[in-house]
Every structure is written in structure tokens, then in C-alpha cells.
Amino acid sequence: MTNIINELLERRIIAVLGKGGVGRTSVSGALAMLAAGRGLRTLAIETDPQTPLAAGFGKRPGFAPRRLAANLWGMFLGGQESLEDYLGKVVPRPILRIVFGSSIYQHFVSAAPAVRELMMMGKIYDAIERRPSNEPRWDVIVLDTPASGQALSMLRMPFVARERFGESLVGREADQVARFFRDRALCAMVAVTTAEPLAVAETLELSRALDQLDLEVAAVVFNRRSPAMFEAVDVARMVRRATRESALRHLDYFADVARSELKRKNREARALEVLRRQIGAPHIVLHERRGLAESALLADLTRQLADSAASPLSFEFGTQPSS
Ligand SMILES: Nc1ncnc2c1ncn2[C@@H]1O[C@H](COP(=O)(O)OP(=O)(O)OP(=O)(O)O)[C@@H](O)[C@H]1O
Numbered sequence: 062m063t064n065i066i067n068e069l070l071e072r073r074i075i076a077v078l079g080k081g082g083v084g085r086t087s088v089s090g091a092l093a094m095l096a097a098g099r100g101l102r103t104l105a106i107e108t109d110p111q112t113p114l115a116a117g118f119g120k121r122p123g124f125a126p127r128r129l130a131a132n133l134w135g136m137f138l139g140g141q142e143s144l145e146d147y148l149g150k151v152v153p154r155p156i157l158r159i160v161f162g163s164s165i166y167q168h169f170v171s172a173a174p175a176v177r178e179l180m181m182m183g184k185i186y187d188a189i190e191r192r193p194s195n196e197p198r199w200d201v202i203v204l205d206t207p208a209s210g211q212a213l214s215m216l217r218m219p220f221v222a223r224e225r226f227g228e229s230l231v232g233r234e235a236d237q238v239a240r241f242f243r244d245r246a247l248c249a250m251v252a253v254t255t256a257e258p259l260a261v262a263e264t265l266e267l268s269r270a271l272d273q274l275d276l277e278v279a280a281v282v283f284n285r286r287s288p289a290m291f292e293a294v295d296v297a298r299m300v301r302r303a304t305r306e307s308a309l310r311h312l313d314y315f316a317d318v319a320r321s322e323l324k325r326k327n328r329e330a331r332a333l334e335v336l337r338r339q340i341g342a343p344h345i346v347l348h349e350r351r352g353l354a355e356s357a358l359l360a361d362l363t364r365q366l367a368d369s370a371a372s373p374l375s376f377e378f379g380t381q382p383s384s
């Protein structure tokens with residue numbers, strides 16, 4: 062079935078991007094749960110040191126993938142140890158021993174976020190492309206990126222490094238990583254937003270910045286859409302009745318509430334329209350679930366995605382197999 066959600070799940074990496082607080086982690090979790098529910102071997106990579114995704118399963122992820130649920134593993138990206146493990150695969154051992162032992166390296170890594178970002182990108186590439194042959198491959202990796210600015214500087218790094226380092230070891234590695242992320246059959250960039258004006262503005266900016274890197278927004282997730290409770294005609298009818306029948310004066314109050322709901326709905330529709338016009342990618346709408354949090358919210362968003370993909374889920378929520 063060709064549907065944007067099904068198409069996303071055919072890629073090896075889904076990078077979830079967006080402004081702080083729009084729901085990147087929730088959407089990443091839901092996409093990962095949906096993938097796992099379909100029997101895909103799924104790895105959720107988090108970059109937030111609080112590791113909220115794994116915490117939702119009562120686990121602390123390590124530098125190596127740790128099982129969170131059926132078909133679902135979690136990993137934290139960013140710790141120095143995991144990055145050095147990656148370097149070990151790229152740089153010959155004897156050289157590496159000298160590098161790690163040098164105070165210049167220690168200084169370099171802590172002083173230059175660029176080096177860390179480059180290694181983070183390499184580590185993701187590594188998880189797909191340099192998987193030991195005796196270990197099963199990941200069907201899909203969902204990457205919960207840091208908020209927009211930081212995510213962009215991380216995504217930009219292989220492109221910068223291959224220019225800077227040319228034909229050297231680092232340059233060649235950066236080139237492979239950059240090509241990998243640009244390959245639209247393998248990697249999808251998903252921009253999460255809400256109707257909030259700042260979030261919409263940042264999403265447009267993000268899409269332009271990705272465009273400059275020749276990275277494409279594969280889909281926009283419009284999160285926290287409020288439920289449609291009233292239509293304009295309902296409000297008009299209510300006001301007419303309230304003025305006609307003096308016994309129903311209290312309807313004025315409800316009419317006010319309805320009017321402000323209507324205004325919000327219109328604001329959301331306009332935001333969606335702007336995004337649709339300016340970013341050509343398909344949109345996935347997820348509804349606001351007031352009062353739901355953590356695993357209940359995750360289950361609900363997963364179900365919303367599954368409904369949008371119009372395919373039944375074969376996954377039981379809340380099952381936590383031992384790791
Ligand atoms: N559709 C939704 N309905 C209700 N609450 C939601 C929805 N999506 C996200 N939330 C809530 O919004 C808050 C922010 O979500 P989340 O942590 O996923 O965002 P984030 O973009 O990862 O934030 P951060 O920038 O802090 O990493 C959380 O409390 C989450 O429960």
C-alpha cells in the first residue's frame with residue numbers, strides 16, 4: 062500500500078527533526094513502535110542524555126543496543142565511549158592507541174563539538190553498514206535528533222568534513238557517510254511541528270537548510286492538532302438560539318468558548334496550509350491527546366500512525382520482554 066507512513070518504514074533510517082518541545086521524542090517512539098509492531102527489527106537511537114525513549118520502557122540504554130520490547134532496541138548516541146568504539150572501526154588500531162593516549166585528542170574532542178558530531182553521524186552509518194556478518198541487520202533505525210539547530214549542525218558535519226579533509230582517511234569516511242544520508246531510498250528526514258507560529262517558522266527554516274544540503278524532507282508530522290469540536294455553523298446556531306430564547310442566556314458563555322475553539326482551529330488550518338504550500342512533502346497529522354502521557358500517549362500516537370497507514374497492528378502495547 063503506498064502511503065507515506067508505509068514508505069517511511071521502507072527506509073533504513075528515519076531521522077526525526079524539529080523545534081524543541083514539538084514532540085520529536087514522542088513521534089520517534091511511535092514510529093519505532095509501529096515499525097516493531099510490524100515485525101521490523103527496529104533500533105531507536107536517542108541523543109538526549111536523559112534517554113526519555115528508553116525510560117518509557119523502564120530501561121536505561123547503553124552505548125550498545127539494548128532490548129526495549131519485542132523487535133525494538135534502544136541505544137544512546139553521544140557518549141565518548143560509543144564514539145571511540147566507532148573510531149576503532151575506521152582508524153587502524155596502532156594509530157588509534159596513539160591518538161587516544163594523546164592529550165591533544167582529549168582536548169580536541171571536548172573542545173570541538175564538530176568532532177563529536179562527525180563521529181555521531183559516522184556511528185549511525187556504522188550501525189547500518191558495518192554490522193558484523195554474524196549479527197542480524199536493523200530493518201529500520203529511528204533517530205530522535207536534538208532540537209533543530211543542533212541537529213542541523215550534526216547533519217551538516219559529514220558534508221563539511223569531506224570538503225575539508227579531501228582524500229584523507231577522515232575525508233573518505235565523511236564522503237561515505239554523506240552519500241549514505243543523501244540517498245533517499247535509504248534515509249528519510251521527518252520534520253515534526255505543531256501549529257504554534259514559532260514551530261512553523263522553524264520548520265520552514267529547517268526545510269530550507271536541509272534543501273541546501275541536498276537532503277529532502279520526506280514527510281512533515283503536524284503534531285498536537287486539536288480535536289474538531291465545533292463548526293462555524295454550530296456556533297452561529299447557538300448564538301441565534303441564545304438571543305431568541307431568554308431562558309437560554311447561559312448559551313452565550315458556551316458560544317464564547319466555541320468561538321475561541323473555532324479560532325484555534327482556523328489558526329491550525331492556516332498553519333497546515335502554509336506548511337503544505339512551502340514544503341512539498343506529504344503531511345501526517347497527529348491529534349492532541351490531552352491528559353495522556355508517557356506509555357499511554359506513546360500507544361495512542363502509535364495507533365494514530367497505524368490508522369493513518371490504514372493497516373492493522375499486530376503488536377501488544379505494554380508487553381515488556383526481559384532483555
Ligand atoms: N499529540 C500529543 N498529545 C498530547 N501531548 C503530547 C503530544 N505530543 C507530545 N506531547 C507532550 O508534549 C511534551 C513534549 O513532547 P516530546 O518530549 O516528545 O517533545 P520533544 O520535541 O522531544 O521535546 P525536547 O525538545 O524536550 O526533546 C511531552 O510532555 C509530551 O507528552
Ligand SMILES: [Mg+2]
Pocket residue numbers: 085086087109113205
Ligand atoms: Mg525529546
